[in-house]
Amino acid sequence: AIQMTQSPSSLSASVGDRVTITCRASQGIRTDLGWYQQKAGKAPKLLIHAASSLQNGVPSRFSGSGSGTDFTLTISSLQPEDFATYYCLQDNNYPRTFGQGTRVEIK
């Protein structure tokens, strides 16, 4: 199975900060990667698919980049509603596998 290594596992940031989360795949996955946001007690929500395609309705402060093995999710200016846990998910191969998650907390 493809291993997805996500970092950091948690971070503290202030409103307005630029936040970067990374995911590294154990083998090349082209751009077959999505980013998901999960708030406490809620289902995950798709933010970005195909590494860099913003899902309809998702604010433009979210962006994704990368291909092959290294991927990045960037929040350009953190807003109060962005405090959540973020996961990457590869859909290049079976089984689909997630990163361990990054919890974004208020500083």
Added chain:
Amino acid sequence: EMQLVESGGGLVQPGGSLRLSCAASGFTFSTYWMSWFRQAPGKGLEWVANINQDGSHKFYVDSLKGRLTISRDNAKNSLFLQMNSLRAEDTAMYFCVREGNYEGINWFDPWGQGTLVTVSS
């Protein structure tokens, strides 16, 4: 509005069985792959299984193979997950998710609200 509503979760004893259901609405169910994911309490997300549009292709996570069966009824816009020989480590919230696909690009959206399975004596 696209919607997925899971049901069928609950408390079950170790070794028992459970059948989860997912009712889909707001999109043409029969034209999409569908997936189940799960999340143990306080843990990360895990993909469990998926099924293609007519049910002829199914994939499972290795750790659960032999104990799960995914199925669907397109006439009733419903997805199912039959779980057998349940263990304490199967305790989790189970999510039903639509798989989008276009020219080889996949995405998982929307997600249902989940149904909680608790395996305990």
